[in-house]
Amino acid sequence: MKIRSRLLWLVFVAWLPSALAIGIVARLAYVDQHNAALDDVQKMADSVGGIVEREVDKRFFMAKTLSASSALNVSDLERFYEEARSATRGTDSWVMLLSAEQQILDTYRPYDPRLSISISEGSPWLESGENVYFSMKGPVLSKPVVGVTAAHAASHPGYSVVVAFDPAVLQSIVSQQVGPHGALVTVMDKHLRVLARSVNPAKWLGRDVTTPVRQRVREGKWGFGKGFTLDNIPSLTYLSRPNRYGWYTIVAVPEAALNAQAREAALNAVSLAGGLLALSLLCALYVARSIGRPILALQSAAEELAHEQVPTSVKTGLFETDKVADALRDAGLRARESTEILEARINDAVARTADVQAKLAESQKREAVGRLAGGVAHDFNNLLQTISAALHLLSATTPDGPPRRMLDSASRATGKATNLVKQMLAFGRAHALEPEPVDLSDFVLKISELSAKAAGANVTLRAHIEPGLPAVFVDPTQLELALLNLIFNARDAMPQGGQIDLRAALTDASETGLPESVHRHYVRLEVRDDGPGMDAATLHKAFDPYFTTKPVGAGSGLGLAQVLSFARQSGGDARILSDAGRGTTVVLFLPPTAHSPVQNPDAPVKSKIDCRALRVLMVEDDPLVASVVVPAIEAAGHTVTHCQSGDEAKRILAENNVFDVIFSDVVMPGATTGVDLEKWCRTAHPHIAVVLATGYSAQAPQSDVAVLRKPYHLDDLLLALQKAVAGTSAS
Template structure:
């Protein structure tokens, strides 16, 4: 076998230096039979042989025994010679016996006459590339496992037209489709019908492509037809050349979060409403108290004036009567204001709600008129409640009048009572227990949601100017809450309204059933008393003094609690004290506590324009609500004297 002539290469020393300096490729020559004729630095580094160790040996040395036995080295030479080149990838063997992946190229070499004189062999170690490919495969596998393992998010790919390419476990859990059921189908399947008809799916893909991303929150449809509220992100996907190849889509079910947010916003609105109502209640209670003082002066003055009128002066009597009726209407208005503010004075007693409502049947029929049919649905027995029967009757009558006004063309009003058990954590926020529900339902016009939301707001009315104070439902609402219950309203436009007073069943049945004091004619005093009258409002004090003197009593006036205590300290003989509660610096209740230290048996009447007395009135003290008549004052004096033995002061 002729040796390869190297004269041409020896003439080009620079080329030899270049080949020898290459370290990333094994570049060497073979004789026609495959014997190694040259060896560069890259070959030494890659295969582990020095030039002296390998030149003159057959290149099959680099193949495994199995490949040599299969004739692969000879086949490579033959292919290169016959086809002009041989290219392949496979495993080769280093000097230390380890095997590594390679890319091999064999080119036949011919001299100027075309005679085959050997082969040029180039080998590239593919180990780094294979390691990178394996790392990429592992990374892709881990990513697939990661995406597939996510169950809280639907993560999947779409082709450029919007058809589903793959499907993760989260998508199956959220949307209800398995991969076999959905892959290949268009993603518009997840949109509600109205959105599909409006072209929303394709429009969203276009926006993602045009803007680089599309995000939205909206309703989507599951396989079973149910809907859920979703947060959606669509990202366009491009290959390394920048070509658009599809979309990445991530969907999250945020229905629960949305519901929680709605509940939080509702709670905030309720808190704001409660704070607003509390502020309005405080303002209303204060206004009512001041107004009651004014009414006290007006009504008592009219009562005293009536007693002094000439019976023959009918015109004057009529004017006084009209003014008295106006004062009574004002008193009724302040009563409603105080009921709304939950500060009205209540004469609480044990009440059988069934008997009370049954006894109102005739009154209700007369109040609503012949165009309204009244149906009473009352069980034979109901548990008792603690309430002020007069104010409960007034509340039910108020609801009945509202029902009548909602049926201008007539209709049916149903008055019903029933026991109702509320569990802990009920929707009304009331303590668990048994309640009595007293409902008035009508077949009238009903209320829309906006009107219903404001129905118990003070001074809100739909009856027009001069036809309602806007305090009716507010009064019932405040009355029920003051007794530990509430007013429930259910209504919709055209479907009528049901108003329900819910009051807790009485736990303590020992409360007496004595009726509250009525406004009867003032009796003459059996014994003239020396009365200490205390009020910071001079007009009120003057009229109280006049009424007491008209009853035959002697009055000592005090414009403050301090003046009253000073009068008592002077040792003046006093048989009874009547005091206002809401006074500056020292309230009536505080004054009573102070005077009790030296005068424990003193009969006392505590008058107030509202019932907001912390802890209630002191023990043994008679409560008198403003405005009061001379008859109510006389009855309170009799009650106070009955509670405390008369003390002679000397």
């Protein structure tokens, strides 16, 4: 066979794997592009659905606020009209007030006390309760309208407050979306009617969607599926799950666009392979013409080199050929050496790249969580502003009494919600922490009521705080959030009930892994449950944002991530100790303050009271409060006997009345309250002093007995006990 033929065959053999590789790479590239396009479609649908839901939320909260107006209680429609006009000023919404069969007020037009427009029976505007609906023709305006209604729950339950807006609001949201490959976006209501559409919106507004889409909704087949658009265009369609108002978002990508992408990838692969083949053939013909028979002597050496082997020495009798053979051998030796070096460097580079990628991924996750927290906090602040304004308006017209106290409670809850927003911003590093000295004993006692509610009725919550423990230098708001997150997690891990232990003690920096140059000691704060524990795989991912083992909707996966972020931003660290079947312990290492323990700046001066060791009977049914207060009183040098009810305290006093003072909660289980116990003691044991504690109670003591308001400071408690005993001795 001629050299030319050999070269041509060699070119073909070398080209074929390259062509296959090009085809595979083209196919993989197409699959990646296809999957990326579907991912973009899903993200677009979720984004549009979320934006639309927030728009409806704004109207819904406005309707709820207006429906609680005191003007409706007294049927002052003109004042309600002004309130509604003020609430909707500068917005694209208006307010209607409907009775059982007619419309009696509309801020879209001037106020008319004689306005009475009948509404036909069966109209969606007459549906009772809270609702969101769409109509191609409103009760007054002959144009499409979306209404958000809320029933008035006061003296006129027949009224319905409707906040209405033009579907063009939804259309503007959809029109701003630019989807991949000509994607078409549609928003439809719970009756599967088109509310907004990115193509021909005027033509399809209010029309029913296609039958296949209705079938998919009935069968709950969310996600992607093949079908036809309203324009009868074959498409790959993504159907979102319904939001809280039963609305859906559809994003359809024409199949023609996806097929064009596949054809383009195939054409590129064929063009590249054909070009490579043509170039190789031209090179082979050129080489065949430029060399002669001596090249045959180098065939064996060349083939060995082509197979990544070191060629043997070849002597052809021609100086040039021999030089080439020697060069081939030297090249083989150098190639083998270079390959070994290159492989070592590649392995090292791969290892370093993997480490960098892992750190980058962790950083990106943290950044994503920060952006999410900032975005949610921004929207939540807007909602809080609406709620706060409504409460302010209601407070101005509500007299003192139970309704006024309910409004005050709601205002305080709004303030707590504002603190939650601050916590979210701090977790996302969008807000700086505000650390201060925090005494853990007083802190656990302060949040005991909230902690007990977080733990639930079938979980026992106890605390073990080491006496004389230095105060920690942390942000108290973030510490409270971290502890509540850990209590929530522990409670969820024990659905059948169990016990949660809070422990705090001092530990050396060498046991924490933190630098000893900053602090020689750290406060070790533990939250332990006796639940099922974690396996190794779950423990490895436990601190990752968004990682959760709870069912969908039951947890966000941000609780432990917030705990780790708080600990590290405070200058400490967090660990998880857990084995399957042996419970879980979350450990926080927190930096101590320079002075220990922290002193309460509001605590009275104790030097004026003659302090002595007391015999204290403590009556407290809350195990968390008792587990904190009892050791604190004993650490001050007193003797404490603890019981859990007033009835039990009476039995103890009947058997042994050698006590100096009784410290009792007001509200307790059983027939005897703290006030009843104090009255009984004044007659049965007048020599024993009594101190009461309460968070809120309608029953107040008739005597001048000392009453501590929860949450109280431990220093205030110790001083109150001494004062009570001193007062009893003097009398």
